[in-house]
Amino acid sequence: MNRLRLVGLSHRTAPVEWRERLAVSDDRLPAFLDSLRFMVGAGEAVLLSTCNRVEVYAVTPPEGEAECLLRKSLLALHGDVSLDGSLYALEDEGAIRHLFRVAAGLDSLVVGEAEILGQVKRSYDQARQAASTGKLTNVLFQRAMYVGKSVRTETKISEGPTSVPSLAVSLAHRIFGELSECHALVVGAGAMAELAVRALKSQKVGRVVVANRTLEKAVAMAQQFGAHPTTFDALSRELVLADIVICSTGAKGTIFNRAAVAQALEERRGRPLFFIDIAVPRDVDPSVDELENVYLYNIDDLEGLVSESLGRRESEIARAGQLVDAKANEFAPWYDAWRRGTTAALRHHVRESFSVEGDPG
Amino acid sequence: MQKLQALLFDFGFLGTLTAVILYLVYVFSRREGHSVLGHRILFGSALLHAASLAVGLWMESHRPGHVAYGFWSNWFESLSLFSLLIVVVFLGVQTRARLAILGAFVLPWALLLMGLALTQAFLASPRCPFASVEDFLKLADTTRRLPVLPSSVWAAVHVPLLFFSYAAFANAFGIGLAFLIQERQLKTHRSTDLGYRLPSLDEMDRMIARLISAAFPALTMGLGLGIVWAHSAWGDRWVSDPKVLWSIVVWAVYLAYLVLRYAFNWRGRRGAYLSLAGFAFVLVSYMGINYISKAHSYVVGEKQ
Numbered sequence: 001m002n003r004l005r006l007v008g009l010s011h012r013t014a015p016v017e018w019r020e021r022l023a024v025s026d027d028r029l030p031a032f033l034d035s036l037r038f039m040v041g042a043g044e045a046v047l048l049s050t051c052n053r054v055e056v057y058a059v060t061p062p063e064g065e066a067e068c069l070l071r072k073s074l075l076a077l078h079g080d081v082s083l084d085g086s087l088y089a090l091e092d093e094g095a096i097r098h099l100f101r102v103a104a105g106l107d108s109l110v111v112g113e114a115e116i117l118g119q120v121k122r123s124y125d126q127a128r129q130a131a132s133t134g135k136l137t138n139v140l141f142q143r144a145m146y147v148g149k150s151v152r153t154e155t156k157i158s159e160g161p162t163s164v165p166s167l168a169v170s171l172a173h174r175i176f177g178e179l180s181e182c183h184a185l186v187v188g189a190g191a192m193a194e195l196a197v198r199a200l201k202s203q204k205v206g207r208v209v210v211a212n213r214t215l216e217k218a219v220a221m222a223q224q225f226g227a228h229p230t231t232f233d234a235l236s237r238e239l240v241l242a243d244i245v246i247c248s249t250g251a252k253g254t255i256f257n258r259a260a261v262a263q264a265l266e267e268r269r270g271r272p273l274f275f276i277d278i279a280v281p282r283d284v285d286p287s288v289d290e291l292e293n294v295y296l297y298n299i300d301d302l303e304g305l306v307s308e309s310l311g312r313r314e315s316e317i318a319r320a321g322q323l324v325d326a327k328a329n330e331f332a333p334w335y336d337a338w339r340r341g342t343t344a345a346l347r348h349h350v351r352e353s354f355s356v357e358g359d360p361g
Numbered sequence: 362m363q364k365l366q367a368l369l370f371d372f373g374f375l376g377t378l379t380a381v382i383l384y385l386v387y388v389f390s391r392r393e394g395h396s397v398l399g400h401r402i403l404f405g406s407a408l409l410h411a412a413s414l415a416v417g418l419w420m421e422s423h424r425p426g427h428v429a430y431g432f433w434s435n436w437f438e439s440l441s442l443f444s445l446l447i448v449v450v451f452l453g454v455q456t457r458a459r460l461a462i463l464g465a466f467v468l469p470w471a472l473l474l475m476g477l478a479l480t481q482a483f484l485a486s487p488r489c490p491f492a493s494v495e496d497f498l499k500l501a502d503t504t505r506r507l508p509v510l511p512s513s514v515w516a517a518v519h520v521p522l523l524f525f526s527y528a529a530f531a532n533a534f535g536i537g538l539a540f541l542i543q544e545r546q547l548k549t550h551r552s553t554d555l556g557y558r559l560p561s562l563d564e565m566d567r568m569i570a571r572l573i574s575a576a577f578p579a580l581t582m583g584l585g586l587g588i589v590w591a592h593s594a595w596g597d598r599w600v601s602d603p604k605v606l607w608s609i610v611v612w613a614v615y616l617a618y619l620v621l622r623y624a625f626n627w628r629g630r631r632g633a634y635l636s637l638a639g640f641a642f643v644l645v646s647y648m649g650i651n652y653i654s655k656a657h658s659y660v661v662g663e664k665q
Contacts (some may be wrong), residue, residue: 270626
């Protein structure tokens, strides 16, 4: 009676330097899956390799030495046996439950992140192309993707922004809706500002203007962002045109005071203005927030909201875990039947309306 | 026939109730399925509700001594028309912008008005509210007030025009509430799940402005027709009718909204407050003034 085994490591057991040593490139994958067949006698095998985990799911002979052989094959990828201590091994229901948890984003660094679902699908597709899947892995991985989707729709585990740039984008959406007609003004160049601009660009934000004290610096940055350069002299004019203003200068004083913003608002004909002030010390006078139609967020506001949103996700972990357990239990009879060589019915309904809210970038 | 009218209304009410519950559940469940089902049931209920009104109109037009303005002369029919139009306008809003979540803010008002219509029927003949609609309609038919004014085709348009504008204002009111929640959360840097799911400020602001811009000409025409009609029948007496005066206040509030919004860029929170205030005036005009305006009072059962 063959059984399902899992051997792997993840961000929970190994630092990134170790994980990357085991990463298998796409072109080497078929050969690796093939080698499992010869060395371990694995009838079916899928390798799930992301930047946070490397896991082999394989259908192996029942004897205990199969696990040992799986470990060896994985370590042979780098020829370094010292990693053995950070490998974990699970079998049967344990391995099934683990895969479901992974697909649901419960084992991810950022709980509930959406990317892992695509990565599970990709790993499965690659294994299928390499002809290393079979009856169990086919059903199991389809099931895992279904579980991943339904946990995300039935709990709040993947709701809300998880990083400052994605929060900035979601706030911009809540103010302006579609961003394609919005203009962004970037003042100063911090790392976070760059991330925020990239996130906005991925949402097809309209014109982006980069302002700096000297035109040379502005031009250099503008090229980087695919934006228009300008200097601080033009700020008051740009403030009238911009909808989203991202500030991250190293200036000691404020760049935008209340009077300047109030004057720009007059000319803006009532259009709202969204300030993202991630500079420390702050670039925008805090009293600007009192003005009508202005939404001012400083770095503390943003980080507070992100941790709040992450907290909401965390609070759903228990419920999501229960759901995964229930799905794993639901799958158990089918797995037992498979091991005995018979078949059992598997309830399967996938909710059609489903969308994953991903972190841009 | 009254039985048919009552039955259609009852089923329309139950359907609308179900739809409103689904729209409210959707806010928390976040399942598209709930809003889609709610939308379908709402559409079906609106058809039943419209059929109920159509049957009433048909009966009215086949009554001996028929007058065009005889209909909508009691609370039940008036509330029924008002609530139906709110639903119809909302269905229109939803086809333009697929924002089902707004249903939770707009539709409860339509349901409330339908509930009030049932209450009116119940007050007039206190049996089970559903059964009593029929009794009420029979009663209202025998006591149907002859209009104070001579009837005309224009007169028949007066009421539906005004109710259409009221319904659009009711939608603007519901969206205004959602706008203020979103605005408050963004301004205070606090966000709940609801905030992340409501439409953007910009979308809601434009929707409110569009609804009011579309309703204002109807309000103006409805009001104008009423005044012209009253003037031709009463001379200058219309000036002293409280409902007419109050309606002019309503008209002025929405005129102020449009002027401030388009000429003075009153977007955002202040505009939303004004649209809320406007609807409060509409409600006073609709609910309150009828008791003191002779020309606009409705037949209720007790008056037989």
